[in-house]
Each structure stands twice: as C-alpha cells, then as structure tokens.
Amino acid sequence: MKVLKWILLIGVVVAVVLGGMVIWTKVAPQGDDPVSPIAGIPHDMPDTMTRGEYLTRAADCFACHSPVEGKMLSGGRPFKLPFGTIYATNLTPDPETGIGNMSDEAFIAAVRDGIGSKGHEYPAMPYTKYSQLSTQDVLDIKAYLMSVEPVNKPTPESDLIFPFNQRWGMALWNAVFFENHRYEADEEKSDEWNRGAYLASALAHCGECHTPRNIGYATKSREYMAGTKVQGWKAFNTTSDGTYGIGDWSDEQLRSYLTTGHAPGRSSASGPMAEVVELSLQYMTDSDIDALMAYLRAVDPSLGGSETAVNTSPDSLKNATAVLPNSTSSQQRGKMLFEGDCAGCHQWDGQGRQTKYASLKGSSAANDSEALAVTQVILNGTSISIGERHEYMPGFGSIYSDSDVAALANYVVSHFGGKDGIVTAEDVAETRAQGE
Amino acid sequence: MIKLTINGQPQTFEGDAEMPLLWYLRDEKDMTGTKFGCGMALCGACTVHIDGRPARSCMTPMRSVDGASISTIEAAEEDRIGAAVQAAWIEEQAPQCGYCQSGQVMSAIALLKEKPSPTDEDIDAAMSGNICRCAAYPRIRQAIHRAAREIK
Incomplete structure (x- = not known):
C-alpha cells in the first residue's frame, strides 16, 4: 500500500506542475497564416485536380483515415500503440458518423488544435504538424472531403489503458509537447526550401514516422528524420547522412523513390511507405517534388537509434x-526457402526479375539486421499501385512457421546486405500478432 | 507501341501494356508451348528468357518488355544448349505429366548457359523455383547432368 500511496502522491505533484504549465503556456495558436508559394497549391497543379484534393493528397489523410478494406476515407483503421488501440475517424460527409455536420471552426480545431468532437485528440493524429497549415488550406481540405461519397459507418471506440483513456490528460501532454504555431518561413532560405518544409512537415508530416520519439511519445527534434521503428516496421533514416541516410542517393534515385516507390539500385517502398507513395506522393507535381527534395537534402545528418548502413555491393553478391x-552460406534453411519461393522473382543477384520493385540489392530493408520490413513483407506481402500499374508480392505467412520466416529473413539480410540478421522466431511471432 | 523480339522475330504490340507477356504469347501469338500455372510467378511453368535471363511471363507486363528479346520453348531446339537439354530430357524420360516441363527446360538452359557443369547444389539453387507436381525432380536433375556432359 505504501507504494500505491507514493505513486498517487507523485501523480498529484506531476498533475499540479503540468496543470500550472497549461495555465502559463499560451494555448492560443500563434503566428500568421503562411501564404503562397509556401502554402497552398503549386503553380503546376494539373486541371484535373481541385485545390482540396491536392492538399488532401499532400497531407495524406487517405492513408490513416481509410480502412484496410472498405471505402476510402471512411475511417476505422486501428492504430496499435503501446498503451492500447485507437481508431481513425470517418472523414466522409456522412452527417451522423462523418464530418457532415461539422462547422468550419470545428474542423479547423480538429485538424490544427487537436480538439475533436469527442474532446482532445491523441497525437497519432498529427495535429502537432497540421497546426502549421494555413486556414485556407485546411478549409480547402474540408471542401474536398465534403465532396466525396458519404459513408455511414461509426468509428469504433478507442481502447486504451488508464490513464491514457482520459482524453483531458492530453491537455497536459499538449502543454508540454505541442506548439500551436503556423508555419513561419525561414527568410534566409529559398522559397523552394520553404515550400519543401511546408510540404514535408505541415502537410506530409514525414517526421511523424521517421523521427524517433521520446519517453513522452513526442518526436525528438534533435533526431529529426533519423529513423525509428513504427507500427512493426522501420521508417528508415532520411536525413542527409551519407552512410545512414539518403545523402548518397542520387537525385534520380530520390525522385524515383518519391514518385514511384522505387529507387533504382536502392530501396523499394513497402508497407506504410508504399501507401504514402501510392496515396499521396505520386500525385505531387514536379515542382513540389523538387521542393521536397531540396528540403530533404538539407535535413541535418543525424543517427537516431536505428542505424542501417547500406552496403550496395556486399561480398556475398560479388559473384x-x-x-x-555463387556464394557459400551456413544458413541452409534460409537459403533453401529463398531458393524455392523467392529466387524466382528476386533473383540471386538481387536485381529483381518480374519487376524492378523486386530488386533487393542496395535496399535499406535488406541491410537492416533486425529485418523488420523483410519480416513484414514475408508474412503479409506488399503491393503498390502507381498510375495504372499494380505491383505486388504475395505473403507467405500462412505457409511458413515463425522459425522459417526468421531463417529466411536472416538469409535475405546476409545475402543481400552482407549483415548478420538477428531475427528470432519470437520476433516473428510478435510481428505476426501485431498484424492480427 | 511496344516493340520486342520473339525468338528472333521482330514484333509490335499496341494493346494494354499491363497485359502479361504470357497472354500475348499464348493468345495473340498462338505460341502455347509456354504454360499457365499459378499466374503469380510462384510455380515456374511460364518461364521464358527475357534478354537471356529466365523470367516468369505470367507476371511480366508487356510494358516491361519494350525493346526486349524474348526466347520461348518453341525456339529451344535451335540453340545448341537447348537442343542438348531437350535430348537429355527425352533420354532420361524426365517428364511425367509434362505440364511444368517447358518451364523446367527453359530454366535448365539458363543454368547451363551460365554454368556448363553445375553441381547438385547449383541445380537446386537455379531450379527450385520450378515446381513439378509429379515430383520428377531426381530425373530432372539427372537430365541436366546428362545435358552438361553432352555440351562439353
């Protein structure tokens, strides 16, 4: 009981201190609305799109607010966090279960201030980034959402453990971690860089996945884009670091990755990143991709906590x-599985046979000792649609045991990345459970 | 318009670029030697050579073979190694039902072109993606060894 009393006491003290901070922190949004060409739509947006659709694509509302199976933007997608599960809301204009009856003010509050119809939102909704958006951009997004087909589908109740199920607690979190500030252009940088920053941060919120989080679940500003594990995948280091980030990628590789999900000689996007390319990035105009690249190139090199140095020509692939x-391996089981089920498309030299997306040589995924993405893809497969093209790999989860998935993942990492894979059957079981 | 070469003959294609190469070969060119197995590049029955590399034609869209040179089982006999593989296949009576065999033969030719004297381990590495429902694998292996001796 003594312990319980202490916990209670510490809880009260923390609440008082944080409460004080709430009072002293300006809760009102700060800064002026950013304007074109930093905010808004690019000059080369095609006529086939509306402002709202372009911005909704750029903000990638689709990826989270669409169910795994079902109508786009109708919500219900679960987000499994360490402290429970929350669900993305229905963004279609259905008056009962969607945003049909939401006023502009309420919509703006939900997007930028983190205050939804049920009270404080959880920061899985990136209002901490959307707070930088201009009012016009948020209203354009709303106009687009109001134009899609309404779907009557209630959003499941979130299922979180105490104290995280107390939404008011997020007010305290916001007081510490949330800066409600519109995007402020850096006058020393070019318009292109600033547009890239607005795209990457305010709209696309890249850092929400690619930046490691601290103990309070807020992104660590000093390790911006340094890469981290997220939702059972690895969001790789996309800083300008040459060894661990994208500093050594050519412009052509980076552009190709952003627009098609495949960088020749480097990585192919799978899982959540494939969704980002499919649902958002492939719709960005040339000028916006240029801006995004200019911005990414200028992100300070940082290592973060999940270093993956990519070896584009490991000894194991030399011959x-x-x-x-034409190389020896002690990993007989993994090699045998690769031989039977994988070599047909991926080829032993990792060049990829049916499609360039099947290339493994030089990919970050095949150079990650933890082989998180490789494990996910072996279990569940992956797919991406770019324009009219649909590329996919089937999953093998239903026919492979956990130890076989681990053996295969470790073999892939050793053969294509020249690294020692450290995947265990237990890791695979965990990844499998997460996906169910 | 997609331009490609099939067994040395120049061809043009103006249809749906997403159509698999296998459909083009079988339905438009009436070259039915290449078989449809699983349709997902998992069984190897549809193996052809694209610029000399073995590939599963059921999952290869036409757009990706623009400018490519395709060889199919129909032209195997015109090739020295191809002829040796086919002769060895008959000698060893490698096929049972035979459905997977054109794919097996195309993969075997690709292997021997690269490694004229393959070990059992090489054969496993190169041929495991070609599935034989009759499990004629021992005879397929023997046939590849026989062809290797012939082409020496």
Missing part, C-alpha cells in the same frame, strides 16, 4: 548472377 548465388 551472384540471376541464376546462381
């Missing part, structure tokens, strides 16, 4: 060809 590995 490999399309048909034969």
Whole structure:
C-alpha cells in the first residue's frame, strides 16, 4: 500500500506542475497564416485536380483515415500503440458518423488544435504538424472531403489503458509537447526550401514516422528524420547522412523513390511507405517534388537509434548472377526457402526479375539486421499501385512457421546486405500478432 | 507501341501494356508451348528468357518488355544448349505429366548457359523455383547432368 500511496502522491505533484504549465503556456495558436508559394497549391497543379484534393493528397489523410478494406476515407483503421488501440475517424460527409455536420471552426480545431468532437485528440493524429497549415488550406481540405461519397459507418471506440483513456490528460501532454504555431518561413532560405518544409512537415508530416520519439511519445527534434521503428516496421533514416541516410542517393534515385516507390539500385517502398507513395506522393507535381527534395537534402545528418548502413555491393553478391548465388552460406534453411519461393522473382543477384520493385540489392530493408520490413513483407506481402500499374508480392505467412520466416529473413539480410540478421522466431511471432 | 523480339522475330504490340507477356504469347501469338500455372510467378511453368535471363511471363507486363528479346520453348531446339537439354530430357524420360516441363527446360538452359557443369547444389539453387507436381525432380536433375556432359 505504501507504494500505491507514493505513486498517487507523485501523480498529484506531476498533475499540479503540468496543470500550472497549461495555465502559463499560451494555448492560443500563434503566428500568421503562411501564404503562397509556401502554402497552398503549386503553380503546376494539373486541371484535373481541385485545390482540396491536392492538399488532401499532400497531407495524406487517405492513408490513416481509410480502412484496410472498405471505402476510402471512411475511417476505422486501428492504430496499435503501446498503451492500447485507437481508431481513425470517418472523414466522409456522412452527417451522423462523418464530418457532415461539422462547422468550419470545428474542423479547423480538429485538424490544427487537436480538439475533436469527442474532446482532445491523441497525437497519432498529427495535429502537432497540421497546426502549421494555413486556414485556407485546411478549409480547402474540408471542401474536398465534403465532396466525396458519404459513408455511414461509426468509428469504433478507442481502447486504451488508464490513464491514457482520459482524453483531458492530453491537455497536459499538449502543454508540454505541442506548439500551436503556423508555419513561419525561414527568410534566409529559398522559397523552394520553404515550400519543401511546408510540404514535408505541415502537410506530409514525414517526421511523424521517421523521427524517433521520446519517453513522452513526442518526436525528438534533435533526431529529426533519423529513423525509428513504427507500427512493426522501420521508417528508415532520411536525413542527409551519407552512410545512414539518403545523402548518397542520387537525385534520380530520390525522385524515383518519391514518385514511384522505387529507387533504382536502392530501396523499394513497402508497407506504410508504399501507401504514402501510392496515396499521396505520386500525385505531387514536379515542382513540389523538387521542393521536397531540396528540403530533404538539407535535413541535418543525424543517427537516431536505428542505424542501417547500406552496403550496395556486399561480398556475398560479388559473384551472384540471376541464376546462381555463387556464394557459400551456413544458413541452409534460409537459403533453401529463398531458393524455392523467392529466387524466382528476386533473383540471386538481387536485381529483381518480374519487376524492378523486386530488386533487393542496395535496399535499406535488406541491410537492416533486425529485418523488420523483410519480416513484414514475408508474412503479409506488399503491393503498390502507381498510375495504372499494380505491383505486388504475395505473403507467405500462412505457409511458413515463425522459425522459417526468421531463417529466411536472416538469409535475405546476409545475402543481400552482407549483415548478420538477428531475427528470432519470437520476433516473428510478435510481428505476426501485431498484424492480427 | 511496344516493340520486342520473339525468338528472333521482330514484333509490335499496341494493346494494354499491363497485359502479361504470357497472354500475348499464348493468345495473340498462338505460341502455347509456354504454360499457365499459378499466374503469380510462384510455380515456374511460364518461364521464358527475357534478354537471356529466365523470367516468369505470367507476371511480366508487356510494358516491361519494350525493346526486349524474348526466347520461348518453341525456339529451344535451335540453340545448341537447348537442343542438348531437350535430348537429355527425352533420354532420361524426365517428364511425367509434362505440364511444368517447358518451364523446367527453359530454366535448365539458363543454368547451363551460365554454368556448363553445375553441381547438385547449383541445380537446386537455379531450379527450385520450378515446381513439378509429379515430383520428377531426381530425373530432372539427372537430365541436366546428362545435358552438361553432352555440351562439353
């Protein structure tokens, strides 16, 4: 009981201190609305799109607010956090279950201030980034959402453990971690860089996945875009670091990755990043991709906590060809599985056979000792649609045991990345459970 | 318009660029030697060579073979190694039902072109993606060894 009393006491003290901070912190939004060409739509937006659709794409509302199966933007997608599960809301104009009856003010508050119809939102909704958006951009997004087909589908109640199920608690979190500030252009930088910053941060909120989080679940500003584990995947380091980030990627590779999800000689997007490219980035105009690249190139190199140095020509691939590995491996089980089920498309030299998306040589995923993405893709497969093209790999989760998935993932990392894979059957079981 | 070469013959294609190469070969060119197995690049029955590399034609869209040179089972006999593989296949009576065999033969040719004297391990590495429902694998392996001796 003594312990309980202490916890209670500490809880009260923390609440008082944080409460005080709420009072002393300006809760009102700060800064003026950013304007074109930093905010708004790019000059080269095609006529086939509306302002609202372009901005909704750029903000990638689709990825989270669409169910795994079902109508786009109708919500219900679960987000499994360490302290429970929350669900993305229905953004279609249905008056009962969607945003049909929401006033402009209420919508703006939900997007920028983190105050939804049920009270404080959880910061899985990136209002901490959307707070930078201009009022006009938020209203354009609302106009687009109001134009899609309404779907009557209630959003499931969130299922969180105490004290995280207390939404008012987020007011305290906001007091500490949330700066409600419109995007402020850096006058020393070019318009292009500033547009890139607005795109990457205010709209696309790249850092929400790519930046490691602190103990309070807020992103660590000093490790911006340094890469981290998220939702059972790895969001890789996208800083300008040459060894661990994208500093050594050519412009062509970076552009190709952002617009098609595949960088020749480097990575192919899978899982959540494939969704980002499919639902958002492929719709960005040339000028916006240029801006995004200019911005990414200027992100300070940082290592974060999940270093993956990509070896684009490991010894294990030196003599490999399309048909034969021409290297020895002690990992017989993994090699045998690769031989039977994988080599047909990926090829022993990692060049990819049916499609360039199947190339593994030089990919961050195949150079990650934890092989998180490789494990996910072996279990569940992956797909991406770019324009009219649909690329996919089937999953093998239903026919492979956990230890076989681990053996195969470790073999892939050793053969294509020249690294020692550290995946265990227990890791695979955990990843499998997360996906169910 | 997509331009490609099939067994040395120049061809043009103006249809749906997403159509798999296998459909083009079987339905438009009436070259039915290449078989449809799983349709997901998992069984190897539809293996052809694209610019010399073995590939699963059921999952290869036409757009990706623009400018490519395709070889199919129909032209295997015109090739020295292809002819040796086919002869060895008959000698060893490698096929049972035979459905997977054109794919097996195309993969075997690709292997021997690269490694004229493959070990059992090489054969496993190069041929495991070609599935044989009759499990004629021992005879397929023997046939590849026989063809290797012939082409020496």
